[in-house]
Amino acid sequence: MLPKTRYAKSGNVHVAYQVFGNGELDLVFVPGFVSNVEIYWEEPHFARWLSKLASFARVITFDKRGTGLSDRLEVLPTMDERMDDVRAVMDAAGSERAAILGLSEGGCLATLFAAHYPERCRALVLWGAFAKFSSWFPTSEKLERFFDYVETDWGTGANIGVWVPSKKDDPTFREWFAKRERASASPAAVVALMRMNMMIDISGILPYVRVPTLVVHRTNDTVVNVEGGRQLASSIPNARLLELPGIDHMPFLGDNADQLTNEVIEFLTGVRPAIGDERILATVLLTDIVGSTKHAEAMGDRRWHELLDAHNAVFRRELTRFRGAEVKTTGDGFLATFDGPGRAIQCSLALIAPVRSLGIEIRAGLHTGEVEFGDNDVRGIAVHVAARVAALAEPNECLVTRTVKDLVAGADVSFLERGKRDLKGIAEAIELFAVLPGR
Numbered sequence: 291m292l293p294k295t296r297y298a299k300s301g302n303v304h305v306a307y308q309v310f311g312n313g314e315l316d317l318v319f320v321p322g323f324v325s326n327v328e329i330y331w332e333e334p335h336f337a338r339w340l341s342k343l344a345s346f347a348r349v350i351t352f353d354k355r356g357t358g359l360s361d362r363l364e365v366l367p368t369m370d371e372r373m374d375d376v377r378a379v380m381d382a383a384g385s386e387r388a389a390i391l392g393l394s395e396g397g398c399l400a401t402l403f404a405a406h407y408p409e410r411c412r413a414l415v416l417w418g419a420f421a422k423f424s425s426w427f428p429t430s431e432k433l434e435r436f437f438d439y440v441e442t443d444w445g446t447g448a449n450i451g452v453w454v455p456s457k458k459d460d461p462t463f464r465e466w467f468a469k470r471e472r473a474s475a476s477p478a479a480v481v482a483l484m485r486m487n488m489m490i491d492i493s494g495i496l497p498y499v500r501v502p503t504l505v506v507h508r509t510n511d512t513v514v515n516v517e518g519g520r521q522l523a524s525s526i527p528n529a530r531l532l533e534l535p536g537i538d539h540m541p542f543l544g545d546n547a548d549q550l551t552n553e554v555i556e557f558l559t560g561v562r563p564a565i566g567d568e569r570i571l572a573t574v575l576l577t578d579i580v581g582s583t584k585h586a587e588a589m590g591d592r593r594w595h596e597l598l599d600a601h602n603a604v605f606r607r608e609l610t611r612f613r614g615a616e617v618k619t620t621g622d623g624f625l626a627t628f629d630g631p632g633r634a635i636q637c638s639l640a641l642i643a644p645v646r647s648l649g650i651e652i653r654a655g656l657h658t659g660e661v662e663f664g665d666n667d668v669r670g671i672a673v674h675v676a677a678r679v680a681a682l683a684e685p686n687e688c689l690v691t692r693t694v695k696d697l698v699a700g701a702d703v704s705f706l707e708r709g710k711r712d713l714k715g716i717a718e719a720i721e722l723f724a725v726l727p728g729r
Contacts, residue, residue: 292331295359298352298382300375306359307352307379311344315412315558316388318380319343319351320396320403323483324474326358327351333466334615334627338663339542339551341570343391346555350388352379354399356483357475366486369402376403380410389413389558393541394514395426398492401522405499414503415554416522417541418514423490425518433488440480445472452512454538462606462616496525503529504557506550508536530557573634573658573694574668574676575614577605577641578623580651580685597648598622604644612637617668623652623680627668631658631690631697635725638688642727646686655680656690658697671716678713679722692721 293310308327311317319340330351331337343349353360355367355375376399380388390411392400397419404411420426427433439449447468451458454467475483503526507519516533523531532553538544541551555561579585579601586594605624609616612633617625628634638654645652657679659672675691683689695705705723712719 292328295328296382298375298378300355300378301371303355303361303363303371303375305352305355305361305375305379307350307382309348309350309383310340311347311349313344313347315347316380316383316385317343317347317349317558318376318385318388318390318400319349320376320390320392320400321351321354322394322396323487324357324471324480325353326470326473327353328359329466329470329473332469332610332613333463333542335542335547336540338615339547342551342555346559347389348385350379350383350385352376353474354396356479358473362479366482369399372399373403373406377407377410386410387412389415391415391417391554392419393417394419394539395487395490397522398490401492401499401526402495404501404503405495408500411501413558414499414501414526415506415557416503416519417506417554418508418511418519418539419505419522420514420518421491421493421496421521421525422518423488425515425521426487426513428515433484436484437481440477440484444477444480447471454540454543455512456538456543461603462610465610493521493525496522497527499526499529502557504532504554505529506532506541506554508538508544508546509533510535510537511539512537513539570661570663571658572627572629572661572668572672573631573656574661574672575626575628575634575638575654575656576620576623576673576676576680577638577652577654578620578680580653582622582650585650597650600648601645601650601652604648605641608637608640608644612640625668625673627661631656631694632701632703635688635690635694635698635703639725639727642686642688651685653680653683653685654688655683656688656694658691658693675713675716675720678716679720682708682711682722684724688725690723690725692723695723 293308297304356363390400397416404414447464450467457463505519505523523529536544614626614628655676657675661668661670661672704726708722710719710721
């Protein structure tokens with residue numbers, strides 16, 4: 291279930307915030323220069339990162355005034371007012387003292403808050419952050435190029451190659467990135483906020499930060515120069531710098547995202563999670579194209595790859611619609627996960643007709659169980675079960691295990707019994723059911 295968005299009153303301004311997780315530690319996540327707390331959860335990697343934070347902490351996050359779901363403003367806010375917003379959100383969430391995690395431009399606000407209110411800040415984590423605006427935009431030419439982008443292309447996601455180069459060729463991520471831009475701020479608001487940000491220089495207060503501090507930065511961050519992170523670490527008393535290879539600015543992406551997050555968890559809790567030991571309950575979907583080898587031989591490489599591209603576009607569209615998380619393609623199908631079996635079933639059924647219109651048929655298998663995330667993949671018995679179930683499905687059919695069927699009891703979904711089957715590698719026979727299309 292997604293966290294509810296609530297509003298804290300800071301003076302006359304309503305600040306949108308969310309609280310999720312049940313850990314003993316409170317963690318305030320201060321976002322970058324624009325945000326939308328509800329859009330976070332639509333991107334699977336972002337949602338997974340937030341869920342990992344929530345596995346050890348009670349996470350409090352918000353949209354700064356003038357952005358996202360918070361009140362829009364006629365006058366640009368001061369940093370004092372933004373610090374008031376942090377306090378207001380903490381008060382509304384019932385948090386007396388919290389660790390503060392500041393991302394990118396949000397690191398400046400997090401640092402100021404830690405320096406001014408040490409009694410309410412138990413630790414500080416700065417991720418891809420800086421003290422001076424020049425670490426973000428070192429030249430006026432680069433800043434003008436950004437303003438040009440905002441004027442002509444804001445909301446298209448065309449700037450994705452700067453923020454997350456590893457995802458520049460991923461159409462699904464680009465679509466989310468574009469939506470995030472539109473939902474976070476209008477072009478005029480972005481320009482106004484950026485002109486305010488141009489004045490940022492918190493270098494003078496760094497020596498007065500007296501809380502334990504961890505600075506996390508990727509060496510080749512394409513947005514904020516690593517020298518910005520190094521300056522923070524060298525100027526804040528006893529701060530630790532964690533610098534690792536990488537180019538992506540966003541913390542939830544990149545080959546070392548899990549490693550960096552685990553370092554943060556260890557810094558805040560004293561306990562380091564085991565690598566590759568992130569297990570969660572998920573509904574796993576496996577699909578494949580029926581007779582794909584014969585289709586490929588009959589059509590030739592060019593036509594077959596064009597058909598695959600069309601098939602993949604259909605799948606990703608429906609996956610986004612039903613909030614599934616793409617794990618990977620399997621050549622002629624997909625592996626995906628869902629946080630609820632009902633949406634997984636709906637997505638599977640929604641795929642059949644548009645794929646048939648392309649002249650091909652798919653089959654799908656679903657199982658709910660514990661899975662393990664790591665290295666941009668997902669593993670576990672639940673994945674093997676879903677794969678075996680998919681192999682037994684008929685063309686244009688979604689076949690599910692009893693576990694899935696029982697979890698959607700009471701929903702408007704009908705099933706046809708298919709009996710018990712022995713699945714390779716699974717100790718006990720598993721009862722299977724075909725999902726009947728809705729009337």
